[in-house]
Amino acid sequence: MADNKGVMILAEAVNGKLAAISTELLGAGRKLADDLGEELSAVLVGSGVGDLAQEAIAFGADKVYVVDDALLKNYRTDSYLAVMEKVANEVVPKVVLMGQNSVGRDLAPRLAFRLDTTATMDCVELAVDPDSKLLLRTKPVYGGNARAIFTSESMPQMATLRVKAGEPLARDDSRKGEVVNIDAGLDASAIRTEVLDTVIEEVEGIKLEDASVIVAGGRGIGGPEGFQELEELAKMLKAAVGASRPPCDNGWVPDTIQVGLTGKIVSPDVYIAVAISGSSQHLAGCSGSKNIIAINRDADANIFKEAAYGVVGDWKKVVPAFKEKLKELMG
Amino acid sequence: MNMIVCVKQVIDPEAPPASFKIDASSNSVVPPAGVPPVISPFDEQAVEAALRIKDAVGGKITAVSLGTGLLRDVVKKPLSMGADELVLLEDPAFDGGDSWSTAAALAAAIKKIGEYDIVFCGRQAADWDAGQVGSGLAELLGLPSVTLAKKVEVMDGKAKVERVIPDGYEVVEVSLPALITVSNELGEARYATIKGIMAAKRKEPIVWTPADLGVDASTLGTAGRRIKMLKLFQPVREGTCEIIEGEDEADAGANLAKRLSEAKLL
Ligand SMILES: Cc1cc2nc3c(=O)[nH]c(=O)nc-3n(C[C@H](O)[C@H](O)[C@H](O)COP(=O)(O)OP(=O)(O)OC[C@H]3O[C@@H](n4cnc5c(N)ncnc54)[C@H](O)[C@@H]3O)c2cc1C
Ligand SMILES: Cc1cc2nc3c(=O)[nH]c(=O)nc-3n(C[C@H](O)[C@H](O)[C@H](O)COP(=O)(O)OP(=O)(O)OC[C@H]3O[C@@H](n4cnc5c(N)ncnc54)[C@H](O)[C@@H]3O)c2cc1C
Numbered sequence: 214m215a216d217n218k219g220v221m222i223l224a225e226a227v228n229g230k231l232a233a234i235s236t237e238l239l240g241a242g243r244k245l246a247d248d249l250g251e252e253l254s255a256v257l258v259g260s261g262v263g264d265l266a267q268e269a270i271a272f273g274a275d276k277v278y279v280v281d282d283a284l285l286k287n288y289r290t291d292s293y294l295a296v297m298e299k300v301a302n303e304v305v306p307k308v309v310l311m312g313q314n315s316v317g318r319d320l321a322p323r324l325a326f327r328l329d330t331t332a333t334m335d336c337v338e339l340a341v342d343p344d345s346k347l348l349l350r351t352k353p354v355y356g357g358n359a360r361a362i363f364t365s366e367s368m369p370q371m372a373t374l375r376v377k378a379g380e381p382l383a384r385d386d387s388r389k390g391e392v393v394n395i396d397a398g399l400d401a402s403a404i405r406t407e408v409l410d411t412v413i414e415e416v417e418g419i420k421l422e423d424a425s426v427i428v429a430g431g432r433g434i435g436g437p438e439g440f441q442e443l444e445e446l447a448k449m450l451k452a453a454v455g456a457s458r459p460p461c462d463n464g465w466v467p468d469t470i471q472v473g474l475t476g477k478i479v480s481p482d483v484y485i486a487v488a489i490s491g492s493s494q495h496l497a498g499c500s501g502s503k504n505i506i507a508i509n510r511d512a513d514a515n516i517f518k519e520a521a522y523g524v525v526g527d528w529k530k531v532v533p534a535f536k537e538k539l540k541e542l543m544g
Numbered sequence: 545m546n547m548i549v550c551v552k553q554v555i556d557p558e559a560p561p562a563s564f565k566i567d568a569s570s571n572s573v574v575p576p577a578g579v580p581p582v583i584s585p586f587d588e589q590a591v592e593a594a595l596r597i598k599d600a601v602g603g604k605i606t607a608v609s610l611g612t613g614l615l616r617d618v619v620k621k622p623l624s625m626g627a628d629e630l631v632l633l634e635d636p637a638f639d640g641g642d643s644w645s646t647a648a649a650l651a652a653a654i655k656k657i658g659e660y661d662i663v664f665c666g667r668q669a670a671d672w673d674a675g676q677v678g679s680g681l682a683e684l685l686g687l688p689s690v691t692l693a694k695k696v697e698v699m700d701g702k703a704k705v706e707r708v709i710p711d712g713y714e715v716v717e718v719s720l721p722a723l724i725t726v727s728n729e730l731g732e733a734r735y736a737t738i739k740g741i742m743a744a745k746r747k748e749p750i751v752w753t754p755a756d757l758g759v760d761a762s763t764l765g766t767a768g769r770r771i772k773m774l775k776l777f778q779p780v781r782e783g784t785c786e787i788i789e790g791e792d793e794a795d796a797g798a799n800l801a802k803r804l805s806e807a808k809l810l
Contacts, residue, residue: 290688290689290690291688314710315708315709318675318691318692319689319692322674322678322680323680323682323683325676326644326679326680326684327683330770331644331770331771333674334673334675334676335673349774352673353673354671354673354776355555355557355564355671356557356673358561358564358778359564359573359776359777359778359779360776360777360778360779361773361775361776361777362773362774362775362776363772363773364772364774365770365771366770367770367771405722406688406716406718407717408714408716408717409704409715409716409717411709411712411713411714411715412713413711414711414712414713415711426810450810458728461729462728462732468708468729469712474673475667475668477710483810491561493561493564494557506804506809508797508800515560515562517783517785518781518783519781519783520785522787522788522803522807523785523787523788524787524788524790524793524796524797525787525796526793526796526797530792530797531794531797533794533797534794534796534801535797535800536801538797538799538801538802539805539810542801542802
């Protein structure tokens, strides 16, 4: 244990830039590294990603390990696992962090078992215990009904961080850091999965993750026609449309607009929840919103506990009048 | 096609949030009164994924559940849906484990079952929401894994899996044997039929203890835990919702628009 040193994060590239989650991890990792008095490193894995090393430094890394290989262009469990195992064995970090996104969800537990250690998934808070110096991992459990704080002596200490739970540092291009290239050393035949196709289900309009206003519908919307009505409201407000799980499961809307624990995590300024009861699993995806507005005919619905403003009533009556008035007010 | 599905009994995750209680002194969850446990919904869908393959190409499905206080009516659900065998790892030594010790015990059971082409898990258990046991099993068994499946088909010793990604899905081909975790996008699990329920009633589960698995009790349950829980708590909700009223529902809707624009939110 004494030999493990430093905090390491997995950095991902999206469209030639560092992914938002990676800057969030660098922000959270910087704080942990400072509290430990150790170094923060980023592992940049991909194909043609070397240029982003400086960006990782600008967001807080002291050192960037670049693993650049054509075989790493797209995420595959076996290739990324082999690379992270290699880097972890060379660098011997104390803490390894990834995002709770499609890469981290798949890779972190597998890497933890490979390294004979243990990970805590989907943390919303990470800290260094002042006494033991161990990583304190706070994680929502029971669908968000409770939180647990875990710790472990198994090295390296691994965790994934929920999207938007970390605060990126302001980008500082004058920061200096070291860049180290590591050879991926991959054997293509050891990659046991092949991606035959990638199907992107493009949603029109503003992306949920980027929207400052979201109009979301739940089971009480009743069908795809109801969502057209929400769609119109969203257009007026330049908002994105989201949904709780039942409308996705029922095929009224695409799966990709599900908000919640197992869907998208969003934090707009305004989240208008229409005919959504406010299950803990749904709130896990939207409770970071600055203002939740609830429209629900059940005065006791849990969503009102989270909402800043609410109307108790049938959305079929409330929403059209809400739209009319908005139109008038917006001129 | 021999398939194994790992199925966990959990407190009903759809029980109303208000019924959720914690006993702070023991850092544990108090099961809500009158709400029976269920098998974790994603695991039910993992059973469904296996059944669809069985429907298509034939095969045998073995469900495995680990825990204590496993209610027979609950853990027999896979049998009533159409699975062939049920193995229970039910012994105090398995109790209180973490993802590590749970995966270690399940891996030993899967090895003992012996023949398998696909091991299915849910994407995450609906209680601790970890999503680790599946990938951990794959690692312990030396299998390739595909997580978050919404569709699984098999042909020529391979599985073709549609894997959910944030903006759609990937079509992934994996050689068998493999481990696959299932997400809710797979679609609803089938209902048990009367015939299935009757068959499940008659079928006795196979119960294995650590000795049956030939594993060292120090790797199991509480003893095998690598992670320590310091605290379990319920986050406080502030809850100061301003309810907007009106003469009728439409009027309340109009007033909401006014209030939100006054507050400069829209
Ligand atoms: C492990 C796990 C993960 C999950 N992940 C997610 C997730 O990521 N996202 C998610 O959303 N869910 C998730 N769920 C499901 C979750 O538990 C709930 O079942 C779901 O969120 C309920 O959706 P809902 O609020 O739309 O439906 P319901 O709970 O059925 O609520 C419908 C609401 O609509 C109201 N209503 C009905 N008609 C009208 C009307 N005419 N006017 C006004 N109001 C009306 C009702 O009063 C009610 O409050 C998950 C569940 C599990 C077990
Ligand atoms: C009092 C108490 C204390 C606890 N303390 C800790 C703790 O300190 N640290 C900690 O990490 N966890 C702790 N847990 C959580 C518990 O041990 C976990 O449920 C266990 O680690 C299994 O992992 P998971 O539920 O997170 O499964 P996941 O990894 O989320 O499950 C994924 C899939 O694996 C399969 N699976 C998981 N468990 C089983 C099972 N039992 N039988 C069959 N299939 C299964 C299912 O297919 C499931 O969908 C505690 C639980 C209790 C009740």
